[in-house]
Amino acid sequence: MVPYGDITFHTRKWVRPEDLNANGTLFGGSLLRWIDEEAAIYAIVQLGNGMAVTKYMSEINFVSSARQGDLIEMGLTATHFGRTSLTMRAEVRNMFTRQSILTIDKIVFVNLGEDGLPAPHGYTEITYDRDRVPRQHLDRFPPPVD
Numbered sequence: 001m002v003p004y005g006d007i008t009f010h011t012r013k014w015v016r017p018e019d020l021n022a023n024g025t026l027f028g029g030s031l032l033r034w035i036d037e038e039a040a041i042y043a044i045v046q047l048g049n050g051m052a053v054t055k056y057m058s059e060i061n062f063v064s065s066a067r068q069g070d071l072i073e074m075g076l077t078a079t080h081f082g083r084t085s086l087t088m089r090a091e092v093r094n095m096f097t098r099q100s101i102l103t104i105d106k107i108v109f110v111n112l113g114e115d116g117l118p119a120p121h122g123y124t125e126i127t128y129d130r131d132r133v134p135r136q137h138l139d140r141f142p143p144p145v146d
């Protein structure tokens with residue numbers, strides 16, 4: 001494990017007609033919904049808790065547009081582990097040209113306890129494994145056979 005790393009691009013999206021704005025390019029609202037979900041999944045994996053919520057997003061820079069049919073990819077990396085929070089940096093780019101489409105310097109998620117209040121998560125480093133998966137995601141399935 002290392003404290004902080006480069007952005008890793010995980011999820012790919014195919015820009016479809018329902019994702020477009022009135023200009024015929026990718027609608028910012030769709031992009032934000034996708035990146036918020038991506039950040040939530042990243043936070044769940046890093047914090048080992050399904051109860052993590054978006055607290056803050058810094059300035060959002062829509063660097064360039066995407067068009068219908070474009071393939072794009074979303075990436076995140078943790079930039080700071082706080083006591084109850086996790087701060088991430090996000091980028092969305094064209095899958096082939098790597099042209100940046102959106103950047104967000106800070107997305108902050110807060111780890112919540114069962115009472116819905118901020119709770120310490122106890123982590124200080126990024127994990128690249130699946131070693132913090134919340135129990136609720138594992139209990140229903142037998143362990144994988146190697």
Ligand SMILES: CC(C)(COP(=O)(O)OP(=O)(O)OC[C@H]1O[C@@H](n2cnc3c(N)ncnc32)[C@H](O)[C@@H]1OP(=O)(O)O)[C@@H](O)C(=O)NCCC(=O)NCCS
Pocket residue numbers: 053054055056081082083084085086108110116117118
């Ligand atoms: C998340 C929530 C429980 C946090 O409550 P809070 O009273 O702000 O909590 P705290 O002041 O104890 O802060 C919790 C953490 O968030 C961080 N934080 C709070 N406000 C912040 C801000 N504006 N920017 C960055 N970080 C912030 C704090 O530094 C702290 O991190 P740390 O423990 O790692 O140091 C509360 O704000 C909430 O319920 N918000 C709505 C969340 C939500 O519904 N999101 C979905 C999108 S609508």
